[in-house]
Amino acid sequence: MSIPPNAPLSDAMQRDGFCFVTADIMQPLLQSAGTLSDWTRFAESWNRLGPDPYLAAKGRFRRRRHATFSADAHGALALAPHQPHFQALQYNTLQGDIERWFEPIEASIADGDSLRTILAFCNGLFSSLAPAVAQWHVEVHQFRIEASADAAGEPTPEGSHRDGVDFVLVLLVDRHNIASGTTTIHTPDGKPLGDFTLTHPFDAALIHDPRVFHGVTAVTPLVAGEAAHRDVLVVTFRAR
Template identity: 30%
Template structure:
């Protein structure tokens, strides 16, 4: 088992919060409640660079919600890639996972939306799942006007209760071994009915080789 929870240095997310305001709704089944970008990046002795764009595909046995679909998203912005905050996220992820100095990781930049005046929205519509990598990291950048959105980590998809429930605030993260643990997230509901609620986060995935 491998689970690591921690926090970035104070102020690390300040330079990247505004970038989430530029996200567009997904063109796929999650578009009603997820705005997102996706890229593969290369980490080379601490330097982060963008790799050529590729569609993101998960098999149906991994993603029961929208598996076996080649999904194409906008790449992460150059401004974000060059920001100290994003570079610190990639460095923290690589350090905790003990990735090689030259390694590849996949990055999902997401805003999960809880619309005012509507019922709760699923943060993880695929349910309790693994993503098919060695490591998965969830980094919270901001939360606004919502309840829920807890990260849930399970020993097995068949367990009745999660191993842990984490309500990660801005700058906090959790990294799990995707081979031995399962994860999900609780649904979101807007608090103030006159305002949208949202959870801004990065999901990073990588394999050791």
Template identity: 30%
Template structure:
């Protein structure tokens, strides 16, 4: 059974002048880094805190056994349609996740525990996914998307660094991707490196505060994130990862 809801992003409309400029940078450079103040008007503090609570109920990601990674994860799917500032959402059935563009995962059907429907349709998640969808439409021109929603916690422990990208430098294999930091506690590291396809200088940045974000055209860059290192016995880096592919 699927559910649907629609949401005209009134807070997103306040960013209406920002989306064209943000998306133009993505078209030009392949990506954009957005800091918390640039997205703060998109989502209320209460909705953000409610959304962040979803990372406290993630099962262990057993698909990374054998590659020295400890992380927790859920995966959900949405159909998202964009009509100007109006964005509609429909929950899709859970399915296997494939990333054949990455050698580590090529040919593998990965099945994750699903993101619950109440989280997928929460005000906070719809605000962030809706913003990303409007960005993807502005960059790509497509208006109907199959969207993957990944709730990922990478755990670093004393003597065992966290590996946000065990794949190393890679391309995700989607049209566009939005990345939003939800929590960073008790760790150092986590330096993001972006390699533009056009050979221009690499860019390095660290997402530090909740809502620090990155959005990129997956066809124009490759990227990687350095290990996270526990400051004490353990620490976490929580990310919301949103991938976009045109509806078949």
């Protein structure tokens, strides 16, 4: 997908380093890049995420799967062999400088229409913002944050942070019985720049990672004693 340089998302990203997009805008933008015909099956795959053993070792809990792709500015996209997720300690003080192996995203989801459409959209937008980049290293993360009456869920246990990449998409897939979970954007010295709560499926945050820090407030159940979760897809693009 080719996004014109004067598109509102491009303008906001270039001006502010981030952009919040509501579902009524984001879903049509995605559909302009491809089909979302398997969205129901895509969303249901969050019910089969495995626990994050590295975070459990720190006394916290979340579920996730991970996949890596390669992409180029001409739109080519390929699933890469399964590999670890790595962040330098300067970007992740909680779990940095270690190779973290997570269960792979299920093959039918990684090759499904919804994920390929999301990646095509990201490739078009991010390549238009960084025209000098010919090749991208792309990582895809499925996250489920669960909350209970006696344990709030932490979408970003490392706090306000950068990911050490070029661009980030955070896309809400599902939200059930959850209060809060507000995405916050800050300058490197901590000045608030904006906040937005991903409430509906397809609500999204787009982030130019070198320019701003981002975080998400803890989530709690609206109704105590009932299952509560926040499901998001995080896609990162880093220049090769």
